[in-house]
Amino acid sequence: MCSGGGDITEIIGSHPYAGLFVLLILGGIGVPLFPEDASFILCGFLIQANTVRAIPSLLVIYTGALIADIMLYLFGRKYCRMAVCHRWFQKILPSERLTALEEKYKKRGVLFVLFGRHLIGLRVQVFLVSGIMRMHPLKFILTDALTVIITIAVMVSIGYAGGHSLEDIGFYTSNIKHVRYVVILLFLVFFAGYLALKYFQSRRKSLNLLQAKEKE
Numbered sequence: 001m002c003s004g005g006g007d008i009t010e011i012i013g014s015h016p017y018a019g020l021f022v023l024l025i026l027g028g029i030g031v032p033l034f035p036e037d038a039s040f041i042l043c044g045f046l047i048q049a050n051t052v053r054a055i056p057s058l059l060v061i062y063t064g065a066l067i068a069d070i071m072l073y074l075f076g077r078k079y080c081r082m083a084v085c086h087r088w089f090q091k092i093l094p095s096e097r098l099t100a101l102e103e104k105y106k107k108r109g110v111l112f113v114l115f116g117r118h119l120i121g122l123r124v125q126v127f128l129v130s131g132i133m134r135m136h137p138l139k140f141i142l143t144d145a146l147t148v149i150i151t152i153a154v155m156v157s158i159g160y161a162g163g164h165s166l167e168d169i170g171f172y173t174s175n176i177k178h179v180r181y182v183v184i185l186l187f188l189v190f191f192a193g194y195l196a197l198k199y200f201q202s203r204r205k206s207l208n209l210l211q212a213k214e215k216e
Contacts, residue, residue, distance in 0.1 A: 016052045021064045028068020030092050030124040036065065037120065037155050044159020062152060069117075069127050069144050076131025093125045101129045109135075113143045118151060 020043055027036035043061050046052045081098070093101075105112045113135075116126030130140055 016046055017057060017060050020046075020052075020057060021060050024061055024064030025068050025071075028065055028124075029071060035120075036068075036123070037151075039064075040152055040155030041159035041162070044156035044161075045163045046159075047156070048160045048163030058152065058156070061156075062148065065148050065152070066141075066145060069148070070141065072124060072127035073131040073135075073137075073140055073144075076128040077134060077137075078131070080132050080134075093128055097125065098129065098132070101125055102133060105129055105133045105135075110139065110143050113140065114147050117144065117147045 020039060023034050023039040023042070024036060026034040027039050040061060043052070043057050047054050047057060108115075113126060113130055116122050119126075127144075
């Protein structure tokens with residue numbers, strides 16, 4: 001995170017709109033160092049700090065999120081189940097998990113995308129499966145375009161409120177050095193959360209395997 005985090009804070013400081021867009025693309029396709037929700041919260045913080053203007057920045061993050069989602073959908077649609085054979089996506093969507101999500105998609109369809117998008121750790125899997133199951137492109141885009149508005153509204157509001165709180169305690173967010181500290185702290189917190197989530201998922205999987213063996 002050190003060098004990567006430094007590069008990102010430099011981009012955010014000098015080119016905040018481009019920085020937010022790049023973060024949304026990276027986070028949207030599943031890069032754990034740059035979680036999508038953290039980028040939305042960061043946008044709210046930057047708006048409150050008057051580093052970016054509200055309307056242009058919201059358009060940038062909305063576009064970035066949609067593009068990342070569509071990229072995953074198209075990847076799944078083009079390669080179907082072979083998509084999870086790729087080493088990168090095998091880590092994100094194991095074959096046994098794919099089977100379970102395919103069944104959920106068959107039962108819920110559009111609701112699968114509407115609600116799945118808001119679940120941390122499941123978002124990338126949902127978009128890949130939507131493509132693998134060959135959901136109609138227009139239906140996918142319209143559904144995702146609607147549900148991403150909800151994600152942005154909630155997360156950007158959290159970031160905006162957090163910026164106000166920092167200002168109230170004397171942390172002047174107009175100082176670019178302070179903005180960089182917040183960027184690094186925000187992504188460290190989300191990355192730690194990601195690692196914790198993976199740890200508990202791994203433990204649960206191990207316990208399930210152990211219980212299955214005991215029953216045998």
